Amino acid sequence: MIHVIYGAKGSGKTKQIVADANEYAKTAKGVVVYFDRSNHRMHDLHRNIRLVDASFYGLNSQRDILSFIKGMLATNFDIEMVYIDGLSRLLDCNVNELAELYNGLDDIAREHNVGFTITASGAKEDLPDFVTKHIK
Numbered sequence: 001m002i003h004v005i006y007g008a009k010g011s012g013k014t015k016q017i018v019a020d021a022n023e024y025a026k027t028a029k030g031v032v033v034y035f036d037r038s039n040h041r042m043h044d045l046h047r048n049i050r051l052v053d054a055s056f057y058g059l060n061s062q063r064d065i066l067s068f069i070k071g072m073l074a075t076n077f078d079i080e081m082v083y084i085d086g087l088s089r090l091l092d093c094n095v096n097e098l099a100e101l102y103n104g105l106d107d108i109a110r111e112h113n114v115g116f117t118i119t120a121s122g123a124k125e126d127l128p129d130f131v132t133k134h135i136k
Contacts, residue, residue, distance in 0.1 A: 001109055001115045001116070002102070002105055002106060002109055002115075002116045002117075002118065002134040003115070003116070003117045003118070003134060003135075003136060004117075004118050004119075004120050004127075004131055004132075004134040004135045005017055005020075005117065005118070005119045005120070006119070006120045006121070006122060006124060006127060006131070006135060007121070008121065008122070008123065009121050013085075013119040013120075013121070014085055014086070014119065016119075017083055017085050017117060017119050018041060018044050018045065018085075020083070020117060021034050021045060021046070021049055021081075021083045021117070022044075022045060022046045022049070024081055025045075025046040025048045025049050026046065028048065028080060028081065029080065030078040030079060030080035030081075031050060031076060031078045031079045031080065032046075032048065032049045032050065032079075032080070032081045032082075032083070033049070033050045033052060033072065033079060033081070033082045033083070034049050034050070034051050034052065034082075034083045034085070035052045035054055035059075035065075035082065035083065035084040035085065035090070036051065036052070036053065036054065036085050036086065036090075037053075037054050037055055037086060037089060037090045038053055038055055039051060039053040039056070041085075049083075052068075054090050059090070060091065061091065062091065062098065062100045062101035062104070063100070065084075065090075065091075065101060066100075066101060066104040066105070066108070069082065069105075069108060070108065073108070073112050073114065079112075079114055080113075080114060080115065081114065081115045081116075081117070082114060082115070082116050082117075083116075083117045083118075084116065084117070084118045084119070085118075085119050086119055087101070087118055087119065087120065088120070088121065095120050095121065095122060095127060095128065095131060096128050098130075098131075099128070099130050102130045102131060102134075103130065105118075118134075
């Protein structure tokens with residue numbers, strides 16, 4: 001399952017994803033992971049959330065992120081939820097260019113029973129179909 005939090009820049013998406021992650025971590029039976037482009041959210045996140053600083057691990061492409069997540073799942077079967085904040089900022093691209101990543105995350109979610117929550121910037125009508133199908 002993928003859930004997308006969308007909105008214009010400065011609309012509070014990061015606050016919402018941090019709040020969602022913190023709330024989820026309170027009752028999670030497995031591991032919760034939070035991807036960001038730095039570690040500056042470390043003190044905002046619940047102590048049970050594993051923060052992944054994408055810049056530290058050199059995650060610069062869609063394939064890098066998919067491979068990294070698959071590697072995490074290969075070594076830790078307890079991962080149940082992954083939050084990714086600012087995906088297009090993290091990869092320095094437009095959300096319209098992320099079809100490979102969203103399709104890959106769809107496959108991972110089905111195969112490994114892992115949930116994903118991702119922030120996406122833009123108006124709902126400007127987002128591509130592979131993103132809008134995940135907006136609830």
